[in-house]
Amino acid sequence: xxxxxxxxxxxxxxxxxxxxxxxxxxxxxxxxxxxxxxxxxxxxxxxxxxxxxxxxxxxxxxxxxxxxxxxxxxxxxxxxxxxxxxxxxxxxxxxxxxxxxxxxxxxxxxxxxxxxxxxxxxxxxxxxxxxxxxxxxxxxxxxxxxxxxxxxxxxxxxxxxxxxxxxxxxxxxxxxxxxxxxxxxxxxx
Amino acid sequence: xxxxxxxxxxxxxxxxxxxxxxxxxxxxxxxxxxxxxxxxxxxxxxxxxxxxxxxxxxxxxxxxxxxxxxxxxxxxxxxxxxxxxxxxxxxxxxxxxxxxxxxxxxxxxxxxxxxxxxxxxxxxxxxxxxxxxxxxxxxxxxxxxxxxxxxxxxxxxxxxxxxxxxxxxxxxxxxxxxxxxxxxxxxxxxxxxxxxxxxxxxxxxxxxxxxxxxxxxxxxxxxxxxxxxxxxxxxxxxxxxxxxxxxxxxxxxxxxxxxxxxxxxxxxxxxxxxxxxxxxxxxxxxxxxxxxxxxxxxxxxxxxxxxxxxxxxxxxxxxxxxxx
Numbered sequence: 001x002x003x004x005x006x007x008x009x010x011x012x013x014x015x016x017x018x019x020x021x022x023x024x025x026x027x028x029x030x031x032x033x034x035x036x037x038x039x040x041x042x043x044x045x046x047x048x049x050x051x052x053x054x055x056x057x058x059x060x061x062x063x064x065x066x067x068x069x070x071x072x073x074x075x076x077x078x079x080x081x082x083x084x085x086x087x088x089x090x091x092x093x094x095x096x097x098x099x100x101x102x103x104x105x106x107x108x109x110x111x112x113x114x115x116x117x118x119x120x121x122x123x124x125x126x127x128x129x130x131x132x133x134x135x136x137x138x139x140x141x142x143x144x145x146x147x148x149x150x151x152x153x154x155x156x157x158x159x160x161x162x163x164x165x166x167x168x169x170x171x172x173x174x175x176x177x178x179x180x181x182x183x184x185x186x187x188x189x
Numbered sequence: 190x191x192x193x194x195x196x197x198x199x200x201x202x203x204x205x206x207x208x209x210x211x212x213x214x215x216x217x218x219x220x221x222x223x224x225x226x227x228x229x230x231x232x233x234x235x236x237x238x239x240x241x242x243x244x245x246x247x248x249x250x251x252x253x254x255x256x257x258x259x260x261x262x263x264x265x266x267x268x269x270x271x272x273x274x275x276x277x278x279x280x281x282x283x284x285x286x287x288x289x290x291x292x293x294x295x296x297x298x299x300x301x302x303x304x305x306x307x308x309x310x311x312x313x314x315x316x317x318x319x320x321x322x323x324x325x326x327x328x329x330x331x332x333x334x335x336x337x338x339x340x341x342x343x344x345x346x347x348x349x350x351x352x353x354x355x356x357x358x359x360x361x362x363x364x365x366x367x368x369x370x371x372x373x374x375x376x377x378x379x380x381x382x383x384x385x386x387x388x389x390x391x392x393x394x395x396x397x398x399x400x401x402x403x404x405x406x407x408x409x410x411x412x413x414x415x416x417x418x419x420x421x422x423x424x425x426x427x428x429x430x431x432x433x434x435x436x437x438x439x440x441x442x443x444x445x446x447x448x449x450x451x452x453x454x455x456x457x458x459x460x461x462x463x464x465x466x467x468x469x470x471x472x473x474x475x476x477x478x479x480x481x482x483x484x485x486x487x488x489x490x491x492x493x494x495x496x497x498x499x500x501x502x503x504x505x506x507x508x509x510x511x512x513x
Contacts, residue, residue: 007285029288032389033425033435034409035235036381037286038368055366055386057378058285 003061006039014046014067017054021046021065021118029058046116046123065118072115074107082107082125084115095122103127105160106178127178132187133157134173138164151183198505202493205321206278209298212317218274218300223263225280229468230255231262232453233409234460237284239293255465256282259486260299261410262471265439268301268482269474276300278489289501290431292510296489303482307411307422307438310483311399314426314434318397318492325496328428329396336403336420340380343388348380349404349418356383363387377406393427400425410446411437426487428495436485443475 004013009027016022022043031037037058044051046067056062072084072093081094082104093115097104099122106127107113114126138154151163154174162176164183175184210220228249230238238255257263260279267275281297302310315331322328340348344359351359353372356379360367365386372378392398401424405413408421422438440446447467454464493505503509 029286029291030385030389031235031286031291032381032384033432034233034407035384036378037235038382038385040366040386053366055368055382057368057370060368060370 001066002064004064005061006041006056006058009039009041014065015043016063016065017043021067021123023067025051031058046118067116067118067123069114069116071112074109074111074113076109077104077107084113084122084125093117093120093122095125099123100125103178105158106131106176108133108158129177129179130184131176131178132173133160133176135164135168135170138168138170140169154183195507198493198497199507201497202505205489205493205496208321209276209278209317212320213276213300216274218276218302219272221264221267221272221275221277223260223267223277223279225257225260225282226254227257227263227468228252228254228466229262229470230465231258232450232457232465232467233258234453234456234462237286237462238465239282239284258283259297261484261486262468264299264301264484265479266470266474268303269477269479274300274302287510289503290491290494292490292502292506294510294513295502297486298489298492299484299486301439301482301484303480305438305483307401307424307436307483310436310438310485311401311424311426314436314485314487315397315399318426318428318433318487321492322428322496326498327395331397331399332393333399333401336400339388339392339400340383343391344383346383349420351376353379356380359383360386377404380404380407389427389432390430392430394429396428398427400427408440409435409437410440410449412440412442424485426485431491431495432488433491433495434485434487436483438483439479441475441479441481443472446475447472 004015009024011024011026013024014021015024022045025042025044028040029037030040039056039058041054041056042051043054073087075083075085081096082100084093103125108131111128116123133156135154136157139152151165153161154164154168155161162181162183164174168174168186173187175187177184236258238258240253240255243249243252243254259281260277264275264277277299279297279299280294282294284293287293302313311333337348340346346359353374353376356376360382365382402420403423405419405421408423411421411423413419414422424436425432426434450467457464490502490505494502497505499505
């Protein structure tokens with residue numbers, strides 16, 4: 001793997017620290033009037049998402065991390081692992097609950113997800129920004145109410161719960177923004 | 190930057206430059222200009238010079254030339270030649286220094302006072318800076334504390350006597366992230382680590398603060414005062430945690446100066462950095478006799494930044510490095 005000098009640090013660069021992969025968040029150059037210059041760097045641990053600060057002597061080098069984002073198709077969940085497939089190579093990747101995290105509630109079979117791989121092993125899974133899902137359960141609302149005010153919880157086919165307008169009913173199909181977890185619209189079949 | 194936000198900044202720069210020239214004219218300092226491109230360069234291992242190669246006629250054909258990191262050496266040659274008190278507003282260049290408070294090309298105001306020591310020069314720096322910032326920032330009375338007092342006050346540590354182990358323990362206690370590859374013998378990088386991470390943010394909040402009498406190992410071009418331990422008669426000016434100026438009671442001893450240059454080049458060699466050609470013209474000038482003097486370099490762009498209430502140098506330059 002390549003090494004990077006602190007002079008090459010920029011937001012998003014993936015580096016190895018203490019055996020873990022990190023992404024550079026912010027890189028600040030500090031120097032006393034005369035003397036040793038340092039880089040105070042904010043880095044995000046790609047396994048835990050925790051942001052920490054690390055200081056380097058300016059010009060020192062750090063090993064790069066082999067971290068790539070790939071588009072994989074979600075296949076199925078076997079009760080313990082989520083299985084994904086590269087649609088070009090047909091190679092499969094499995095991820096556990098730690099890796100899939102909150103994305104699990106948005107995963108419908110065949111969805112194209114962005115999976116972050118470190119040395120070929122998944123670190124995190126990002127669902128598509130928008131998903132189309134069927135409501136399996138929600139309180140019957142007032143049929144005539146189209147104001148959208150208030151809202152009510154609705155359970156989707158994957159188990160995710162989102163707030164929907166009162167006029168939306170069980171069995172209907174809706175579009176949801178997975179980044180905010182918010183209802184966007186009804187979808188006609 | 191849009192023209193609407195750029196023009197007030199350019200006007201402020203112009204006003205401050207004009208005020209500086211009036212300040213020195215009333216005190217009979219002569220404005221000078223010296224070459225920014227030189228066959229010699231600083232040997233300070235912590236400074237990197239931009240280089241270029243001359244390809245025209247004359248004895249310098251094919252020679253590597255260096256952009257100055259400060260106008261100090263040629264100005265001292267003028268002092269040794271009998272110029273008397275002088276000042277210069279000059280462009281300086283430092284490779285590898287870019288950030289919120291650093292631009293690789295920047296403007297220095299540098300001046301020399303014959304017959305002054307570093308404390309007398311600090312008085313004048315305070316007078317000029319206070320005049321330039323009046324009506325722009327409200328400042329409490331200037332403060333002055335020694336490098337030792339600074340470390341004792343904030344970290345309960347004597348910087349002149351602390352060992353690497355003691356400095357490392359303080360850094361750990363202060364929750365400073367310790368960089369890999371810190372030296373086990375040399376205390377200076379550890380002092381710099383504590384200074385930049387724990388001390389500088391507190392220095393000169395709402396007032397000018399002069400820090401003076403640095404460890405002998407950080408004297409740079411300042412003369413040493415033989416105390417126990419000896420200290421370098423050097424000072425730094427801070428305002429709101431930002432370093433604004435560096436000054437010396439100037440070293441005039443050519444033999445000692447040559448020894449320091451050689452030690453710096455040896456340190457460069459040990460670190461795998463390029464060695465730099467010594468400024469023999471400067472050394473010859475020191476041999477001929479530098480008048481007793483003190484000199485200071487003040488970062489003009491940082492002063493503008495503070496006067497304008499901005500947070501980054503890029504906001505006060507017509508065209509920052511990335512757009513140059």
